[in-house]
Amino acid sequence: MVQLKNLLPEGVETLYGDEYAFKDEILNNVKNTFRSYGYRQILTPTFEYFDMYKEMFGGINFRQMLKFISPQGDVMVLRPDATIPVARMAAKNTRDKDEYLKFFYTAPIFRQLEAQKGDEREFLQAGVEYFANPNPECDAEIIAIGIKTLLDNGIEDFRIDLGQVGYLGSLLEEAEPDQQVRKQIIQLIESKNQGDLRSYLDQRSMDDRYKELILNVVTMYGNPQEVLPLAQTCAINDGMKKAIDNCEEVVRILEDYGYGKYIIFDLGFTNPLNYYTGIIFKGYADNFGKAIMQGGRYDQLTMNFGIYKPACGFGININYLVEIVSLIKAKDTVICYTDYLILYEKISRKQAITIAEKLRKQGYIVETNELTDINRQAYLAKQRNIRDILVVEKNELNVIEVIQNGVTNDIKEILNRG
Template structure:
């Protein structure tokens, strides 16, 4: 173990960056095709901004003191600063704004499977639209990105914080008790949940409903019909109606087969106000993306503007897609040269690069330290010709013959 390494902060190597570039291009192109414009906020933000109404858990932030004595944090979330930026730059609350971003997030993770404290995240924020069409587009866009990346096994869980909030409206409990109940529900620990509800003297009717909530997950239509039977006020009913409207919109995109319900999951960010969702791929236990509606967040910055959005963990995506990258194709040609043939070799290397061919130009004295299996061709200057080698063939060719052969092999642009 390197004594200078810090747990949770990882180096990224060239083959990983190759996958990152692929993911980044797909995400940027997809966001742009839906009309989202990219923005970027500072790496450091005010601690007080993230602490408004407990919007973000304090113990998840990396804090430091600025030269002026103010407490700063490394960006632990992208939505809050974009809401701040939008409120300061676009004061008209009726204006519709569509922002996209790709940035680094710094967060003390509590995940059991992903221990990164710094990771790359992409996402979108759709502001000024309170309609279910907005939420439908956001979920459809997240699915579209995953499909464009070649991922086939996609599972989106939809929930709604208003459903449980409506149920909590029926009982008088402290915030700490509410957090405890939500923890039991999310972990689907029905036995402990029932015992705890009995200990704080929740009525039998409400207790039975709360104990049923952890089991409200599965196929959309079946689960929403079960949930309707548990509604005891208008807020709970309205939450389910919104989810059904959004589901029908996603159906119009042709993505309904990816949509499921889980009314028992919550989100660590307290700014969500309605529909929430998480996305999973390829059997990975950790959510690859999450998001939802946050209609009240912008008002804390002085502009009352409804909004919805999501973030997708690029670092987790890289882990998933890294095995698909062909490391042996990183370089097309290894060009080994000697001092006495430097001019001729440099001239040919320049011509090859001008044709779009990747050329790794290395002195022959370093040959033993090169992994030749990473290259399609090995090239050497011998007398007045060039030796072009593959795993199965070796030829001595003139410069013009080298260019012709590589064009035939479609290495050139």
């Protein structure tokens, strides 16, 4: 019989030493990028009442939620989405409906994905959310932050796929009154299977003009300078025209940032988190098959909490980001290290502790231990990436260099500075 105590659940990870430090370094880079645009860090609960998501318009598929029962008998859910609780915070903690808010977060996300083995049930996500700004400048800033986040972590070969919920939505609202049929059409468009889409449309008593326009949406993918003029000529109502006008303005602003070269338009993609109402986007790194980031505009979400605050934001999967960056950076990069290991005889312990504190005050990483077997301790120090050993015995201080190009051997000069 398999002993579960010795196994990790599927879809989770453990990290140690250099692996954790590598991930932490990347996460700090991401947070610094977010802060540089004026976003302020927040924290939301790890678990919520299931009712919040059950009653939420455009929320998460219930089957993807990891649920449990509280001691009081309430159905709870581990955080399956970061945007919804952040939207609640924006709605509940605002003094003025027009007050703009710029939040960022880092949080574990939990989902019970139905796909194959190997999917993540828990992953770290970081994201930004900008509330009370309905303008394309806000949309462009959010996308620009996503691009800057990738660049700041050394990723240069990537693309951002942009779509617009309002374009396809306005077309389908005019062409098809049945909401379930519209939902099925969207799923077929998302799959990019024109044959299945055409077969399904042929079964509907829909005007042929609408059928051709819907089929055209699948092909609206590529350079903005080519896709947007085509989409504009196919726009048959004000909603579609307004959506393309918005896209064109967002692209112009992104070009002002110098980021136009990263943009690809795909008017046929949607997002399963269907609270989005305008611009939507996904980010893909070259030679990595999954979307590393996704987001968009969601103007109605805060209405679930009693206030209207149009908003735009995105989330980036930090686990994926780490995986991509690890392919770019040298494999032998040492992240975890110790500057000094101080070994001491018992009679010299107080002196060793005093030396260690002086070094720590100057920013050095210092470990202390009793001197036992210097050869064995030097070997273990090398395994831990310790750069120098200081030996304190009989009130004398000696230095053993463990790793080539260690910190320094002039320890007395350093201690005099302290």
